[in-house]
Amino acid sequence: MILPAADWAARPSLARLADALGARDGHVRYVGGAVRDTLLGLPVADIDLATCLVPETVKQRIRAAGFRAVPTGIRHGTITAVLPDGPVEVTTLRRDVSTDGRHAEVAFTDDWQEDAARRDFTINALSADPLARTIHDYFGGLDDVAAGRVRFIGDPLRRIAEDHLRILRFFRFHARFGRGAPDAPGLDACTARANDLMTLSRERIAQEMLKLLAVDDPTPTIATMARHGILAPILPEIDADGVERLERLVAREQALAPPGDALRRLSALLPADPSLVDGVAARLRLSNAQRKRLVVAADADLGATPQALAHRIGSEGARDRLLLRADDPSHGLAALAGWTPPSLPLKGGELVGMGLSAGPLVAATLQAIERQWIAEGFPDVDRVLAIARERVAQAVDASR
Structure with missing residues (x-):
């Protein structure tokens, strides 16, 4: 299958970057959300590239192309190329060495399928050649995009064990891209491992929940999560x-x-x-x-x-x-x-000028004037001055 034409992919600076990274030799591809969202006809927010080149070479080639290279995630092989029309992340192909449910240690590889296999869902593991626009699909992601199905790559329990946040991501991606009921094996795995969410930082939980709640209608997905006890460990x-x-x-x-x-x-x-x-x-x-x-x-x-x-x-x-x-x-x-909401067009000094003695009575009278001004529907300054004169006269009489 060929990636449909898209405005983001036609950017001259992006083509220059891909050429510098070896697009003609098959050394670089578009990956992840840009490919998925283009297939779905959705706006593309972030552009990510993957490459078999090591980070140091990536950095050198980005700079040789005339762009700034920022090592934003150098430990995990990510260099950000700062292009005139927006940043692009370039990440060296990786494989997991070890995971603990929150963090992963990775090693670099030149195997595209091995890199795709460490991603969470099939729809996120698609990649496309920048020149021919040929889509590479190792795990049935194209069928899942067409079916509106969010499906873990491989064994869902294993993928959750690698990163517990994938439980919440499963539901967020289903809320945004899924149709009908969630994928049954994925739902069963998330239900079985819901307590793993308690190992995550509160910030990661909050960020993922707010992203989920921002989709057009999160209600069916949230209802499913509540029924299956997914929310109980983190938001009882x-x-x-x-x-x-x-x-x-x-x-x-x-x-x-x-x-x-x-x-x-x-x-x-x-x-x-x-x-x-x-x-x-x-x-x-x-x-x-x-x-x-x-x-x-x-x-x-x-x-x-x-x-x-x-x-x-x-x-x-x-x-x-x-x-x-x-x-x-x-x-x-x-x-x-x-x-x-307007501000009261009156200051305490004006009340003193009307004959009110300076002191706590000024603040109390000003508050009374503001309450009446609000109750009357925020009338103009002439009415405010009339209210003020009435209130000042009452306060002066009361103090005699």
Whole structure:
């Protein structure tokens, strides 16, 4: 089979790089996601090359072609070629020497099939000649691409033992590329080895889960994972109710057109308990911003109006809460569309100029004015000044 023509493959700089690495002699191929996604008619985000040349030779040839060579993963044979229209990773063919479920020690090889055999799934083991565009398929990946089937290369249990993250990758790739039920041997192996996920770093788990939740509709896959006990070792807080909340959220996102958001979807899976959610976010070692967003989304308070809510917790937080907690979020989202929470057009010094004595009373009066301004729907500065004069007069009278 021939790789279909694609814009990414027609880049002059990429052709120059492939030529420098020996494309005419069969020394380099496109590999992995670029081949798979082109076959599926999907946009290609990352371009990876594999070569039988050793890393030092790769580095020399990249530089001789006029590109910068960065040894981003030199221990595992990866050199990044910095091209004018984006970086390209070039990796020397490898074979595994030893694995422990988290890390692998590799040796270099010149055997293309041996390198393909160490990849996780058949659809990721495809490679293509840059010149003839001939696709090389050692494990039935082309049939699996056509069938929408995510299948481990070889024995699924062995592949999981090599890298426990492959459990989550199996489900993520099925959610994105699969059709129908997951491959049965793969699902059985992931179910049997689900507890292996506890050996992984929390960061790797979080990254993979958020990638899974970012696909168009992760609900069927997440439901399968929940039924088979895959999530229990790493996210025991997720239950059947969480899957139902996720299903409702995805339906709302699709109907109301806000883009699907992985962090919001994680919030849907978790109970509406800010303290519990904060603990989960800390355990997953999410960033401070992600952690705060999850905690804010876990609160069920929808405020007096959508705009008042957005003023208090930010537009993103308000949209999250409306989509997650409101009976009908459509009107609230419409009210926030194109609207930016304004700042109160008044400072404490202006209150002093109106006759209020400097001190704690200024801050208290300013807060009261802001509450009324929000309750009245954020009127213009003339109305704010009128509210301020009323509040200052009341405060001065009260202090006499």
